[in-house]
Amino acid sequence: MHDPIAELLAAHFPAESRKTLPSMESVAMDMAGLRRLVMWGARLALLVVMQQFREAEVEMEAFGELVNPDLFYQYHTHNYPDKTGSMVPFSMRLLHAQLPGLTGNHQLSLDRLCQLQHTCQQVLSEVRRGYLPFVTEPLTPEDQQVAETLWLERLTRVKFCLANTLVAMQDYLFAVEVYEGLLEELPRLRSQLLSVMGRLHLTLGDLPSAQTLFSLAEDRDENEEGEEERMVRTHINQGLVNVFLCHWQLAKDSFESALQLEPTNTTLKNNIAVCTFYQGYLKECIRELEGVVRWSPPSSLQPALLTNLTATYDLESSSAHSKKLSFLPLLGQHVGEGFPLSSLGLR
């Protein structure tokens, strides 16, 4: 990509103060070396963050199913004489599993995630016996503790990805089941998990189940979080129930109660503005959303806010296009390359 700022900097700053950053040209497409693999993992993650899913998928294809022999330490004994096992970072494996779903092939994502889940469970049971895969010496008790925590954490992350893929496939009931399975493993996140399950039931149209889950989420149990966080979540859940029932003013009241506890919460401000719109006050909604967006960039420059704002601009006047363009200077000043410009709705 042509970067005029980089050229200017290069022209005006002395060579010694320049850092050499790896660019795409400097990383060879060969498989030798852990460092390069770690960099590939980072590159692919960044491509996904910038929503360049197709490019990431194409580059990931070169690595196949991540089981090629040259991805293992044993293949590179001249570099790593003592190490055994796969060189692929776990995050990269998770990304490899998530990618097909991001370009529409949800079934392949599910297959890969299930396989990854199975692998994690196998490693976990090995660790619990006191061993690591590919290593003959048993683990010390301290190491075993660390390994068990690590692999439990990884297993949890795989399950979250599974639930996300199921939601993308609109198989909400199955996603709720996956979250239910996580309740036991993550007691500290019990209230948060129950809230997500309730929200998915609202998406399905099932109000009684949602309300049951929300009231369970209000129980204090093993939650280590503060009272305030719990109250905010309770208000948000109540607000969403009111949105379900079209009780727009009650929904606004719920979100506003939460806002008093967290005055800088942008989500709450957005939701209040959305309720205002459904009450019929288009101009008021636009004023509220604009206020939030311009209030404190860059943190307030949210794609979610801009998407809602541009939808209201389209409705409000024929000069929506120029209003959308007026955000470009602000965006240019504050946001990075990953910002989805599609949220401006420019055609």
Added chain:
Amino acid sequence: MEGSVPQQHLLGLKVMRLTKPMLSYAVPVLGEPWDMLGTTLEENLSQDIRSPRDLPACSTGETLRLPMSFGLIFLGETFNGFISVHNDSQDVAKDVAVKVELLTPSHRPQLDPSACEERIISHEVKELGEHSLICTASYMVFATGEEMLLRKFFKFGVAKPLDVKTKFMNIEEDILLEVQIQNATPTHMFLDTVTFDPSAGFRAQDLNTIRTNNSEVSVFGKDNLLPPRNIRQHLYKLTPLGPLQTSGVVSNVQVGKMDIVWRSRFGERGRIQTGQLKATLPPLPQLKVTVVESPGTVSLERPFRITLRVHNGSGGPMRLRSVLEKHPGAGILWTGVTGKVYACPVHNELPAGGSMDMVVSLLPVLPGLQSFSPLLFVDVLSNQKKYHFNKLGQVFVEIQPPETLSSA
């Protein structure tokens, strides 16, 4: 949604369908602390309000999104639309009046004549097919005094949300109704209520609950969700309140209608009522014979007795002669005198509407599940009219253990 706008209008008119908002979604990409990117990814994700703040690995957020497209609308749902009339020109428009009409496939009801600039309209969709929303804004250009009329058309189609099929089965005087409901939409449906409203001549019993000790539980369990294209069957027993059946077949009897209320995506409510469901009633049998007493299991080659109840459903009296038939290979044989005229209550006649019981002897000759042999009744009074009864009932014939046979 836009139609074509002639350039000389001062005003613009837009309509947006108010489907329910959706929850935001994010694509969580997370790393481990020792990865090259360290905690950068987590920090980046925590800034985005599309991701839930308290569960970063989860893709379902808590931020509401306005609807991006018209979506689908189904019969029974409510069309909510936001109408915006705006003046983007430099001139003043006076006396702005907005009229909204909905042209359905059958007729043209008027919705809301008003002079407001922004308006939400609401209309419960009651017809299938293509609908047209006609918005007319009439105004006067202040500068010239010219009267202008801006009209825009917005078309949308209404599809069928449910496929309803019915099956009737007649059990004596009652009718069993099975209603099959299929979700024809692409999203889940939460069935709020499914009720059957019987028509005036019937009483309906809902057979979709299981009665436990203290309460009634639905046959479908706690789950009231109907996934897309799935089918659910509901069962009702209908009892006629008065004598409906005659000697002939009665068809197209209106038994009642179904009333179904559901909720779908984030609370979109829908309700439909079917038309009157029609059943065909069979004619009342003139002579009815039922087994009122019979053992379930009998022993091979040991005679046993059953009690039959004979009911005269015809309009006049009958004098019945029974003919005990035997077919070759039958497993159970009648024993007794055939061709006998049965002793009836009144003058050897069975009056209209009357019943009598008769005890008959039988002998099982084959083991296993056996049916009774056919029975023929001849009505002496009505010109030897014959009534044949083939499937009176069954009984299980056991083979006796060998020890008990050696007593002889």
